Amino acid sequence: MSKNKDCKICDMSTFRMDFSIINYCQNPANDGCMAITAIPNPERYILEERDGKRGYWDKLDKCFIPKEVCQKIAKNMMNLPIIAPASKIEDLNKYFNDRYFELDKYWSEEYEYDFSLDNNVLTNFNSGNDKFFNFMSIDMVESTKRSGVLDSKINFKVINLFLNEISLIIRQFEGHIFKFEGDGLIAFFTDNNLLNKIDNSLDSATAIKIFVEKYLNKFLDEKGISKIDFRIGINFGKSYVGVLGGKNELCGYDLNVACKLQKLANKNQIIVGSNSVKLSHTIWRKKLKKIKINKRKLKKEGFDEKMEIYKLNV
The missing domain is CATH 3.30.70.1230 (Nucleotide cyclase, GGDEF domain)
Structure with missing residues (x-):
């Protein structure tokens, strides 16, 4: 789908991207870590083309995230631990x-x-x-x-x-x-x-x-x-x-x-x-x-x- 209206590029100074895990498995290195496959959260992002560029439209912030930005994020996340917010309250x-x-x-x-x-x-x-x-x-x-x-x-x-x-x-x-x-x-x-x-x-x-x-x-x-x-x-x-x-x-x-x-x-x-x-x-x-x-x-x-x-x- 190609769209030209409202093609506002995301503001990188206040940028975050949410991902959904679709698959995980034991790391082949057998080091106790898990290897995961994640995609941009489909609830929030739509894959499309705008002004000749492929990327994701953020439905919440009403802005466009070029695919090269997503690829850069994925590259920077390689081999990094996924850290969840810590709470001392279990129940x-x-x-x-x-x-x-x-x-x-x-x-x-x-x-x-x-x-x-x-x-x-x-x-x-x-x-x-x-x-x-x-x-x-x-x-x-x-x-x-x-x-x-x-x-x-x-x-x-x-x-x-x-x-x-x-x-x-x-x-x-x-x-x-x-x-x-x-x-x-x-x-x-x-x-x-x-x-x-x-x-x-x-x-x-x-x-x-x-x-x-x-x-x-x-x-x-x-x-x-x-x-x-x-x-x-x-x-x-x-x-x-x-x-x-x-x-x-x-x-x-x-x-x-x-x-x-x-x-x-x-x-x-x-x-x-x-x-x-x-x-x-x-x-x-x-x-x-x-x-x-x-x-x-x-x-x-x-x-x-x-x-x-x-x-x-x-």
Whole structure:
């Protein structure tokens, strides 16, 4: 099939390609590895000809990937291990139930929370350089209003419980806590595999939403306390890694974007920036829907009205 309209070549700066494994077998070298045959995911890509070139049309990003680009990708992948996103949780439902039955212990006055930060992870990076991370910003909604209704001691315990549980989930998905801010936190996801950073953060945000809505709020209801609402913002990009005040710090535009996206989210909503979306696996792309934000809100947060923003449907 030959087509000439809308022949936009893919943007290599934010490019990823999803493959489907169609066959695998023991490596002839008998070294314990598997040899696989994979093709561009047929759910996402259509093989066709555009402007005299053979290649794949990406139905999600509406762009054309020339065959020579695909061949280059395949060549670069030869003999490399396939790395899947790591999670320390084998059974998510079991984890949620186990945590639910542990909440009473954490609610007790005797329990001391460990709100240590993971800035030490940044020592693995060369200080004074820009590095790529996927950032997550999360906080409670209407916490000021809650503080005026709840007994101050009870409110303090609710915030502690919330921060403890979400930080534990983030760490289960290879995320790291950068800082706690009042009733919220900022986390960063880093991995040797660029795309794992994206998958892990989306997995983590999904798990947080399910746990807070179905388990933590159920526990609070049993205590006669109103439910917690929250907002999550996620964005991928560069951050400067350096030492400030004697500790490792992150600083950069893309980190700030994650925080501002969180402020644009509605109650219990996960908002994701276009940088993260473009690097997301097809499975996630199906759940990420572009949304319109009030222009006044965008301007208030310093965003251009053309800013592409997505929500993650869980």
